[in-house]
Amino acid sequence: MAVTTIPAEFRGFLRRSLYEPFLILKKDKRALAGLLILLFFLLMATIGPEVIPLDMRTNFAERFKPPSRAHPLGTDYGGRDVLAMIVHGSRDVLSVAFLAALFTSLIAVAVGMIAGLKGGMTDAILSLVINAVLSVPSFPVMLIIGSVFKITNAITFGAVLSIWSWGSLARAVRSQVLSLKEREFIEAARTLGLGTFHIVFRELLPNVMPYIAINFIDTMRGAIGASVGLMFLGLVPFSATNWGMMLNFAVRQAGAIYLPYAMAYVLSPMAAIMLLELGGVFFAHGLDEILNPRLRA
Amino acid sequence: MLVILRRIGIALFTIFVIVTLTFFIVRKTPGDVMQAWAMDLLDTYSMTYEDALAMVKSWYGYNPNQPMLQQYIAYISGLLKGDLGKSFIYKVSVNKVLIRALPWTVFVLSVSLLLSFGIGVMLGMAMAWKRKSILDPLVTAYASFTGATPDYITALILLIIFAVNLRLFPLKGAYDATVNPGFTWEFIKSVLKHAALPIAAYTFEHAASWALAMKGSAVGVLGEDYIMAARARGLKERRIMIHYMGRNAILPLVTSLAISMGSMVGGSTLIETVFSYPGVGWFFGEALTKRDFGLMQGLFLFLASSIIFANLAADILYSILDPRIKLEG
Amino acid sequence: MVPLLSVRDLVVEFDLDRGALRAVNGASLDVQPGEVMAVVGESGSGKSTLAFSILNLVPPPGKIVNGEILFDSKDVLALSEEELRQYRWKEVAMVFQAAQNAMNPVMRIADQMVDTAQAHGKASKGEVLEKASELLRMVRLEPSQVLHSYPHELSGGMRQRVIIVLSLLLDPKMLILDEPTTALDVVTQAYILDILADVREKLGLTMMLLTHDMSIVAKIADRVTVMYAGRVMEVGKIEEIFYDAKHPYTIGLINAAPSLIGDIADKKPIPGSPPNLLNPPPGCPFHPRCAYATDRCREEEPELKEIGDGRLVACHNWWLINRDL
Numbered sequence: 001m002a003v004t005t006i007p008a009e010f011r012g013f014l015r016r017s018l019y020e021p022f023l024i025l026k027k028d029k030r031a032l033a034g035l036l037i038l039l040f041f042l043l044m045a046t047i048g049p050e051v052i053p054l055d056m057r058t059n060f061a062e063r064f065k066p067p068s069r070a071h072p073l074g075t076d077y078g079g080r081d082v083l084a085m086i087v088h089g090s091r092d093v094l095s096v097a098f099l100a101a102l103f104t105s106l107i108a109v110a111v112g113m114i115a116g117l118k119g120g121m122t123d124a125i126l127s128l129v130i131n132a133v134l135s136v137p138s139f140p141v142m143l144i145i146g147s148v149f150k151i152t153n154a155i156t157f158g159a160v161l162s163i164w165s166w167g168s169l170a171r172a173v174r175s176q177v178l179s180l181k182e183r184e185f186i187e188a189a190r191t192l193g194l195g196t197f198h199i200v201f202r203e204l205l206p207n208v209m210p211y212i213a214i215n216f217i218d219t220m221r222g223a224i225g226a227s228v229g230l231m232f233l234g235l236v237p238f239s240a241t242n243w244g245m246m247l248n249f250a251v252r253q254a255g256a257i258y259l260p261y262a263m264a265y266v267l268s269p270m271a272a273i274m275l276l277e278l279g280g281v282f283f284a285h286g287l288d289e290i291l292n293p294r295l296r297a
Numbered sequence: 298m299l300v301i302l303r304r305i306g307i308a309l310f311t312i313f314v315i316v317t318l319t320f321f322i323v324r325k326t327p328g329d330v331m332q333a334w335a336m337d338l339l340d341t342y343s344m345t346y347e348d349a350l351a352m353v354k355s356w357y358g359y360n361p362n363q364p365m366l367q368q369y370i371a372y373i374s375g376l377l378k379g380d381l382g383k384s385f386i387y388k389v390s391v392n393k394v395l396i397r398a399l400p401w402t403v404f405v406l407s408v409s410l411l412l413s414f415g416i417g418v419m420l421g422m423a424m425a426w427k428r429k430s431i432l433d434p435l436v437t438a439y440a441s442f443t444g445a446t447p448d449y450i451t452a453l454i455l456l457i458i459f460a461v462n463l464r465l466f467p468l469k470g471a472y473d474a475t476v477n478p479g480f481t482w483e484f485i486k487s488v489l490k491h492a493a494l495p496i497a498a499y500t501f502e503h504a505a506s507w508a509l510a511m512k513g514s515a516v517g518v519l520g521e522d523y524i525m526a527a528r529a530r531g532l533k534e535r536r537i538m539i540h541y542m543g544r545n546a547i548l549p550l551v552t553s554l555a556i557s558m559g560s561m562v563g564g565s566t567l568i569e570t571v572f573s574y575p576g577v578g579w580f581f582g583e584a585l586t587k588r589d590f591g592l593m594q595g596l597f598l599f600l601a602s603s604i605i606f607a608n609l610a611a612d613i614l615y616s617i618l619d620p621r622i623k624l625e626g
Numbered sequence: 627m628v629p630l631l632s633v634r635d636l637v638v639e640f641d642l643d644r645g646a647l648r649a650v651n652g653a654s655l656d657v658q659p660g661e662v663m664a665v666v667g668e669s670g671s672g673k674s675t676l677a678f679s680i681l682n683l684v685p686p687p688g689k690i691v692n693g694e695i696l697f698d699s700k701d702v703l704a705l706s707e708e709e710l711r712q713y714r715w716k717e718v719a720m721v722f723q724a725a726q727n728a729m730n731p732v733m734r735i736a737d738q739m740v741d742t743a744q745a746h747g748k749a750s751k752g753e754v755l756e757k758a759s760e761l762l763r764m765v766r767l768e769p770s771q772v773l774h775s776y777p778h779e780l781s782g783g784m785r786q787r788v789i790i791v792l793s794l795l796l797d798p799k800m801l802i803l804d805e806p807t808t809a810l811d812v813v814t815q816a817y818i819l820d821i822l823a824d825v826r827e828k829l830g831l832t833m834m835l836l837t838h839d840m841s842i843v844a845k846i847a848d849r850v851t852v853m854y855a856g857r858v859m860e861v862g863k864i865e866e867i868f869y870d871a872k873h874p875y876t877i878g879l880i881n882a883a884p885s886l887i888g889d890i891a892d893k894k895p896i897p898g899s900p901p902n903l904l905n906p907p908p909g910c911p912f913h914p915r916c917a918y919a920t921d922r923c924r925e926e927e928p929e930l931k932e933i934g935d936g937r938l939v940a941c942h943n944w945w946l947i948n949r950d951l
Contacts, residue, residue, distance in 0.1 A: 030441075132311040135608055136601045137563030140581070144597055147585045148322055225447040229567050232449065234586050247453075251571075257457050266457070270450050277445040526728035529683055530792070531714035532745045540741075544732050619732065 031286020037279025099158025112173025391595030402576030417507020469573030555611030
């Protein structure tokens, strides 16, 4: 009989992490739409490339063809299928964005925690640094770094995108740590002799998680926009199917915007980017409601 | 006073950090780029490879014979004298490039900022004042859409629709090459036509978010006692909306103005590239793609410093506008 | 005498999610020209809502659903937008509760004065400021100090006095004061009351004073209206109310007010809890807390009856009430 009863705590945990969020998402239609869009792209990135083969051989006889049954989104300047490129490109786009958000979060949490916990001179210096990072707009910085250091794969790309983006999250983490530091449970943990390690990971981190989670989606969105921008300027030549590169070729190199029948080629990467970003915005709103109960209308 | 000085100090410190970082980044300029420039010089002027390489390095103020520290000091002193470096592609000083490009960027950005802020604020006030109108859902939907779309994509769409297909606006440049610059109506008309799309791109992108911000702030203000008290005093609705609600609601937005300026400048590279508009951003983009590190570095420093000072100015402006703030630490 | 203000059967409802809340439930009231009428009641009695109704300024989701308000023989509720705007402040002005926040934080006092005056017709800045200065001196403030300041630069008591000046700026026929002293310390309270008495004497103003503090009433009022649960329970001259109250609630209020004589422990609070305005019980609204309640009280709502000259009571058993019981 004990096997079939689920312990009360676990039920509570399930309820909080799965059932309640699901209810909230059901009520907020936009957030639901956002989640669906994101799942769609996730699917596209994971199994898409397996389903739709990519043929990168050039076939200039087929270039700039408008949408047809064989090529639902037309062909590019080299006669290659646009739809296949979009599907394959999604993997690059999402992995770069994910890595960028990951690195950003790591740096931000580290800096924020150290500044908040250590206090004093360390905090003063780190705060100045955070301030500096926040006052200079990140895109030009990324442009320069991208130009000086060669970006060769998704990891380096993600790293470059994260170098100047951790400022606001670091600030949020720092103020959260500062306010938590004063609370009793930290005092209690200290008195019990639990080390800094324990305090950081078991007490502070869980309280900071909501900020990180929401910021993650936003950072990914920003990374997508920035990465495509960098590629559009031709600074990141390593992947030809990445939507940003497609845009670069279409607009700057092949001049496809002047050819009305090649519109699908030009518009596809733009539409993909817009859709993905929209999904991100809507879902982030829902995520905010889940993690911040006060916002639930 | 003390607080203003402190703020200025922080700003200067930030710029100093940026300068130092840039210095070291340039040191890391990949050797192959320098070699490429040297080869380019070789072709244009006949000189030995070593001479060419040495010349390239000197363009950067990069004297490998001097110890790093001395190079650094030379660089800083150069900066203080206003020497931002030299451009490789154009063979002139960065300052010269700036003089040509800056007016266009300033023109477009300031008009865009004014337009988007002005339109946004008025929309926001109207949205907050009339609670149940069609304006609200329309603007909110428009805002999510533009908020999600990166600015260069909005720019591209505008370019494709209006310049390429409808041929209503020109495709590139700041003014028609056939028109002579001067205070003629011809010239002014040409300038406006060429600036129209970039300004439209910025404004479309940002107006809605200003509207939402203003609405949020205004709705908060509407709940305050003094609004009801103003009604009780028999003041005209319009007067209350503008002077009692508007003036109070706009205050928090002023600090956002500075941040917004920063992001507009940051985005100017892409937008100016899309429209081939010869402002600072466009030159920066050229410097990047053509690996002109001298121009890149100089322009970047200029951009970063101006944004930092713009932030500072906005802080001070805010304290003047809101009599309650006395620039507390 | 024709009353300056006449309210009849006023009903004001607030449309909330959980139902319709009746803040004012059939209240009637008269104010004679030149008198100070105190409207007394605990919070939730409906007196503030009544006051707002006189200016037709009930904030949404509130609505006046029934009743008549006649001011100087004008039907206030029938006024057009523009007439209403002119009527407000020029005929009736109001000093709000906790008036500290009643002024625009980003405008100087002088500008707000001018704004108020110019909204009601052409007036030159000089004229307005001269009048304002005169009034400021009447409330014992120094015009040169006050006029050029922003609201946050003045203390709470000073702001309260500026609000009073603002309300007198257009020579209104009646001034409504909603808890004019509640947010202030005792010393300032006395000061403000002094000033109000002064102003009334010099300008011959009609005043309606809303409060729950019986001691203020004693100091300044001519007549008293007692409200409970959105209805009028008793009306009378001040001596009549204080020495010969007829309604159990009024008696309870007077007994509960602390005085210098006697032990505060002897004071009897009114038992029970405030009335439910969402679902009012049938009969007299006070019956759940009334020591004299009878079956009739539980079923039938008492009418406001005239038992003397201007003396009104809404109680079935009023003649049985003896204050000392």
